[in-house]
Amino acid sequence: MRKAGRMILMPENLPPKIYQDLGLTDYEYERIVSILGRQPNYLELSMFSVRWSEHCSYKSSQKALRDFPTEGKRVIQGPGENAGIFSIGNGLAIAMKIESHNHPSAVEPYQGAATGVGGIIRDIFAMGARPIANLNSLRFGPLDRPKVRYLLEGVVAGIGGYSNCVGIPTIGGEVYFEDCYEANPLVNAMCVGLVKTDTIIKSGARGIGNKLILIGSATGRDGIHGATFASDELDESSEERRPSVQVGDPFTEKLVMEACLELVERGLLVSLQDLGAAGLTSSSSEMAAKGGVGLEIDISRVPLRGEGMQPFEIMISESQERMLAVAEPDKVEEITKVCDRWGIRAAVIGQVTEDGILRVVNESQTLAEIPARALSQEVPLRNLEVRRPAYLDNLHHYPLPSLESEKDLSQHMLELLASPNLCSRQWVYRQYDQLVETNTIGLPGADAGVVRIKGTHKALAFKIDGNGRYCYLDPFAGGQIAVAEAARNLVCRGAQPVAMTDCLNFGNPEKPEIYWQFVECMRGMSQACRVLGIPVVSGNVSFYNENFGEPIYPTPTVGMAGLIEDMRWCTTPEFKDEGDLVVLLGETHQDMGGSEYLKLFHDLIAGQPPALDLDLEKRVHLCCLEAIRAGLLRSAHDCSEGGLAVAVAESCILGGLGATVNIQEEHKQTVALFSESQSRIVVSLKEEDLLHLEEIGRRHKVPVKVIGMVGGDRLTMGKVIHLTVTEMKKVWEDTLESIMRI
Amino acid sequence: MSKVRFGVIVFPGSNCDRDCYYVLKDLLQVKVDYIWHQEEKPKGFDCLILPGGFSYGDYLRCGAIARFSPVMEFVQDFAEQGGLVLGICNGFQILLECGLLPGAMLRNQGLKFVCQFIYVRVDNNQIPFTGAAQPGQVLQLPVKHNEGNYYVEEETLKEMKRRGQIVLRYSTKEGVVTREANPNGALDNIAGICNERKNVFGLMPHPENSSEPILGSQDGLLIFKSMLQYMEDGEFRYGGGEEFRYEEGREDDLDA
Structure with a gap:
């Protein structure tokens, strides 16, 4: 433990209102000053700005999300952890989550999609679960535009390139084409994993004096301010944000995954957390806040791959394939051995403290001190205005054609079957390994993908579904339909729908019409979940899906799991x-x-x-x-x-x-x-x-x-x-x- | 229980190792253990499997780094002594890189990863890996790879044909070798080959992913069963039996 009374490094003379450049509002800045009881330095300001970004903090959506039913007899872990978990009996449980990687995919489709898959896989094995299936939901503009084909080509290759290499079968997905997604494609990746209920691990740091261990890749300058980028609309400068997109290394991910699963299996860890958006800042503050403890991080011990990296860069870097673990001091040697065997780094970068402070030091010099709970959980929630959009009345009362005199319906049928929104998706899923792990008993191309659970008679069906068009016409009804249809797809496979995860893709919530769409969609989805008895165990919100001020259709994506008690019912x-x-x-x-x-x-x-x-x-x-x-x-x-x-x-x-x-x-x-x-x-x-x-x-x-x-x-x-x-x-x-x- | 003991080699990035292990242990109830790529002298194995996956991320070239793993010297010795070595997909690519099998893999003709069920015809059932097959039997197996476009120079191909080293070829369900049946552009629709001595076999399709009816096909089991049968029949019969004659006549199908 460090001595009290150290001075925080304050390289002040910060330009006035620099917090605005980092995406913080005047009010948020005031809150920070009041939390700290002093002016923040640049490092602290950077940490707040990424952690309090919309992407990481859900400051615009938290209130509306409270409406989701999150409890049920199978639910072991609801929203708030790396992934949600529900029981399937036999001492087994399923971890599941979905996440968006829309903006990165818009500017760098291959890496954007690949790292989206990488991030969601880490969320699953962060719970101690071995990933057993991937799914994805994609939206693009019309295919007659070359740029759209380039995006589709890159996104699909990126998803395949990453999940095939890690060795997780991609068993389902959906893709639709619509004008509104032309410049802002949607890439939502879902992963599910299997875990024994008694080896589930969580992220809350525990045990004063326990060591904080950074596992996996070295930290570089990639993805600096990625979370802030994700919390902004796309415009002509977005292409310049390409350096905000991280580069994926699925080979390392595979090794990190195997190492972490071995560490969990052998009971060597106290807690585990993935490093995603906002890097070390977000993961460490969450671990500390959830455990009700403090954490001290010595940045001089963080393995780096960039020369002369600044403290703030180390703390907010979004370098991929990294995990943060807490372990008892006498386990460190064994942990290092396991990681060595898998050829990956495990560096002790700090320890658990009792003061509830997230403290960043450089050897003996203190660089930042922030109450972890405040950083992680006390972002000022936004009270956003709602207004029913004017376009709705026009659309609802639009005189639809009578359809009395439609000619040659055979021809129409052929054109429907050939339309990009309804035709076979084999071109897409052929690029994904659907079979690795020898569990896939329901391949892509049907109502839902199905994997059997070895050693039991059970199987699980998974479906990812959403219809932006319906939600555009009526977000409440569209939200209901998204849930109902996903459930119906599972039922067609013989599965009882048991749990749901969601990815909510919307435009800029500061526009009252967009926020109204969001709230209405939530209301519809929640109601459908209640009536159908399906709890929401995890989820993700993606706002600011706009291009030059034009929002996408409100597009909630539903990822749902269904249990088949006897796989012969499949x-x-x-x-x-x-x-x-x-x-x-x-x-x-x-x-x-x-x-x-x-x-x-x-x-x-x-x-x-x-x-x-x-x-x-x-x-x-x-x-x-x-x-x-x-x-x-x-x-x-x-x-x-x-x-x-x-x-x-x-x-x-x-x-x-x-x-x-x-x-x-x-x-x-x-x-x-x-x-x-x-x-x-x-x-x-x-x-x-x-x-x-x-x-x-x-x-x-x-x-x-x-x-x-x-x-x-x-x-x-x-x-x-x-x-x-x-x-x-x-x-x-x-x-x-x-x-x-x- | 059979006395035969299989070893599944695990390279960093292998991802079908668990699948091969499962098929041998749970479906065939055979003794099987993993062999870590850093082991230099594993003992007591009768057959080795180099599984599919992305060893070392396939970052340099498929199999190019794995061939330098410490265990590979053992694999070479094992093969030279006549032990059975099976390479599946990435394992096949490693066997090509280390020279235990002739030829090389190019990127798929379509320049994309391909995962789909295909058919292969057994063109040589006189080797330890296909002994349980009927001559010309068609198997339904899945492929899943980016680099399965097999290539070898003409002279070697001729020799390989003469010696019966061409074991599996992509075909239609009826066993006709056609261009349409070829998922990756492989020369002569070649899906699997063996060495001159017939104790090293590499194939691009994944028999371990198609060894149970519930997975859509159990034809893959035939490969593992053949190996087992061969081992249980007694002593190794390296290169024994009569020489296989390549059926040139079937070539015409390719132009059909």
């Missing part, structure tokens, strides 16, 4: 056999607002998004799950973008089988085929099982309607669609391949 979307009945669970309504059909053939994004009855949604899930568990369903596939027609077509294409389907008389043909009504699942089953399914449907008050039969080599729907499976498959499979070949 169900797939493709039709299996000639003669099987095609049955629709749920009902089709006039829900053309925000549909892919209106966008594609009428160039229209308007109207109300599909209506959602959450109680019906829940009953449809129960009905479908009961039928799957009874062994009745041969296939199950969610009806969503593109409507019933596209859902049935996909079941045909994937199964290599045709079908004859009737169209409900009460609707216009176009509506019956392409309406995007929620709470619908297309299933197929043997004729002799129909009575049983109808009985289940009656009990759950879910409409069960036979709409056709599997068979032949073509899909016929009513009198208007006649297409061979081969021609549908060709356009569906070729789109991305041929666009990306240019």
